[in-house]
Amino acid sequence: MSAAVSLRDVHKRFGEVEVLKGVSFDVAPGEVVAVIGRSGSGKSTALRCVNRLETIQSGEIEVHGRRVDDPALDLRALRRDVGMVFQSYNLFPHLTVAENITLAPRRVRKTPQSEARHIAVEALARVGLSDKIDAYPEQLSGGQQQRVAIARSLAMQPKVMLFDEVTSALDPHLTGEVLKVMEALARGGMTMLVVTHEMAFARRVADRVIFMHTGKVWETGAGEMLAHPQTPELREFLANGL
Amino acid sequence: MRYKFDFGALVEHWPEFLSGALTTLQMTAFAVVFGLVIGILCAIGRRSASPFLQWLCGFYVETIRNTPYLIQIFFIFFGLSSIGIKLPIFVAAVLTLVINVGAYTAEIVRAGMDTIHPGQIEAAQALGLSQPQIYWDVILRPALERVYPALTSQFVLMMLASSITSQISAEELTAVANNIQSFTFRAFETYIVVAFLYLLLAVILKLAFYGFGQIIFPRRRRLGTAL
Numbered sequence: 001m002s003a004a005v006s007l008r009d010v011h012k013r014f015g016e017v018e019v020l021k022g023v024s025f026d027v028a029p030g031e032v033v034a035v036i037g038r039s040g041s042g043k044s045t046a047l048r049c050v051n052r053l054e055t056i057q058s059g060e061i062e063v064h065g066r067r068v069d070d071p072a073l074d075l076r077a078l079r080r081d082v083g084m085v086f087q088s089y090n091l092f093p094h095l096t097v098a099e100n101i102t103l104a105p106r107r108v109r110k111t112p113q114s115e116a117r118h119i120a121v122e123a124l125a126r127v128g129l130s131d132k133i134d135a136y137p138e139q140l141s142g143g144q145q146q147r148v149a150i151a152r153s154l155a156m157q158p159k160v161m162l163f164d165e166v167t168s169a170l171d172p173h174l175t176g177e178v179l180k181v182m183e184a185l186a187r188g189g190m191t192m193l194v195v196t197h198e199m200a201f202a203r204r205v206a207d208r209v210i211f212m213h214t215g216k217v218w219e220t221g222a223g224e225m226l227a228h229p230q231t232p233e234l235r236e237f238l239a240n241g242l
Numbered sequence: 243m244r245y246k247f248d249f250g251a252l253v254e255h256w257p258e259f260l261s262g263a264l265t266t267l268q269m270t271a272f273a274v275v276f277g278l279v280i281g282i283l284c285a286i287g288r289r290s291a292s293p294f295l296q297w298l299c300g301f302y303v304e305t306i307r308n309t310p311y312l313i314q315i316f317f318i319f320f321g322l323s324s325i326g327i328k329l330p331i332f333v334a335a336v337l338t339l340v341i342n343v344g345a346y347t348a349e350i351v352r353a354g355m356d357t358i359h360p361g362q363i364e365a366a367q368a369l370g371l372s373q374p375q376i377y378w379d380v381i382l383r384p385a386l387e388r389v390y391p392a393l394t395s396q397f398v399l400m401m402l403a404s405s406i407t408s409q410i411s412a413e414e415l416t417a418v419a420n421n422i423q424s425f426t427f428r429a430f431e432t433y434i435v436v437a438f439l440y441l442l443l444a445v446i447l448k449l450a451f452y453g454f455g456q457i458i459f460p461r462r463r464r465l466g467t468a469l
C-alpha cells in the first residue's frame with residue numbers, strides 16, 4: 001500500500017542555514033504520527049514542507065501520489081487534500097464561526113451558500129461546538145477557537161491533517177478539550193501528522209513517534225519508544241522536557 | 243460701527259446654494275468611489291513583489307501627500323489643457339480630487355493591511371484559497387474594517403477641501419458663494435451660510451458613512467467594537 005505522505009531525503013535551507021538535513025519518513029493512510037523534538041530541530045519546517053508553505057532544495061515529498069516538490073504541482077489541489085492547524089489558531093477575526101468554516105468550501109469548492117451552512121453544522125458537531133456557530137472568534141476561549149480551526153480544516157474533507165503544536169498556546173486546563181477532539185479524529189481513521197510537546201498524547205494516540213534532532217530524524221518507533229529511548233539525545237530530551 | 247446682518251438678500255439665491263451643495267456632494271461621491279479603488283490598488287502595489295510597482299505607487303503617494311492640493315489642481319488642469327486635452331470642468335475637478343484622495347487612501351489602506359498577521363494569510367493558503375481570494379477575504383476586508391474610521395474622516399476632509407476646486411470655476415458650493423456675494427455684496431452673510439452648509443454636508447456624510455459601515459461590517463454591527 002502506498003504511503004499517504006512520504007518524505008525522501010528532504011533538504012531545506014533558509015539562506016545559509018540548513019534546517020532539514022535529509023529527512024525521510026512515511027505516513028501510512030489512517031496512521032497517526034507524532035513528531036517530537038527540541039525547539040529549532042525542524043519539526044514545523046518539515047510539516048510546512050508537506051503542504052508547501054515552504055519549498056525544499058532537494059529530495060522528494062509525496063502526498064497521496066502527488067509530487068509536492070514538482071514546480072508544476074497544482075497547489076490548490078494539494079491544499080484541498082491537506083488540512084493544517086496552527087499553534088495560533090489563525091481564525092479570521094472578521095468572520096463568524098460559520099463563515100470561517102465555510103469560506104474555503106465556498107471559495108475553493110464552490111459550495112453553494114445553502115449547502116455551506118450544512119457543512120458548518122456538521123464540522124462543528126465533530127468538535128462539539130454546535131452552539132457557537134454564529135459567534136465571532138473573539139467571543140470564544142482559546143480552546144474553543146482551536147477546535148473551530150480544526151473544524152475549519154475538516155470542512156474541506158482533507159485526506160491528511162497536519163497539526164503544529166496546536167495546544168502550545170493554550171492554558172493547561174484548555175488543552176484537554178482540543179486533544180480529545182484530535183483523539184476522536186485519530187480513532188475515526190484520519191491520517192495525521194502531529195507536532196506536539198504532549199508526550200502523554202503522543203504515547204497514547206500516535207501509532208508512531210518521530211524524534212527530530214538538529215534537522216534529522218533521530219529516532220523513530222511506536223509509542224513505547226518514549227519509555228525506552230535508544231539514543232542519548234532522546235533520553236536527554238525526555239528527561240529535560242522542552 | 244455696528245454691522246447689520248441682512249440674510250434677506252440671500253433668500254432668493256437658495257436654488258444656487260442648493261445646486262452648489264449638490265455639486266459638492268456629487269464630486270465627493272465620485273472621488274470617494276474612484277479614490278478608494280486607486281488607493282486599494284496602490285496599497286496592493288506597494289506590497290507587491292515588483293520593485294517597479296512598489297516604486298511607482300510610492301512615488302505617486304509621496305508626491306501627492308507632499309505637495310499642496312491647489313498646486314495639484316493647477317498642474318492637472320492647466321497641464322492637461324496645454325497638451326490639448328479639454329475636459330469639462332466638473333470632470334477635471336473630480337479628477338484632481340480622485341488623484342489627491344487616492345494617495346491618502348492608499349496610505350490608510352496600507353496601514354490597515356499591515357495589521358493583518360502573516361498567520362492569517364498562511365491559514366488561508368493552507369485552506370487552498372488563491373492569491374486574489376486571500377487579498378479580498380482575508381486581507382482587504384478586515385483591513386478596511388479596521389481603518390474605516392480613518393478612511394471616512396479622510397473622505398470628509400476631502401469633501402471640505404473640494405472647496406478649492408472653485409479656483410478652476412467648478413460650480414460647487416464655494417464657487418456659488420463667491421458668485422452670490424459678488425452680486426449681493428453680502429460677503430459675511432454669504433460665507434456664514436456656506437460654512438453652515440458645509441457643516442451640514444459633513445454631518446450628512448458622517449451619518450451616511452456610519453450607516454454604510456453598519457451594513458458592510460456585520461461584526462461591528464453585532465459586537466459594537468473595533469476589530
Ligand SMILES: Nc1ncnc2c1ncn2[C@@H]1O[C@H](COP(=O)(O)OP(=O)(O)OP(=O)(O)O)[C@@H](O)[C@H]1O
Nearest residue numbers: 014017019037038039040041042043044045046165
Ligand atoms: N522563515 C524562516 N527563516 C529563517 N529561518 C527559519 C525560518 N523558519 C524557521 N527557521 C529556522 O529553522 C530552524 C527550525 O525551525 P522550526 O520552526 O522548524 O523548529 P521547530 O522544531 O518547529 O521548533 P519549535 O519547537 O520551537 O517550534 C530554527 O533554527 C529556525 O530559526
Ligand SMILES: [Mg+2]
Nearest residue numbers: 043044045165
Ligand atoms: Mg515549531
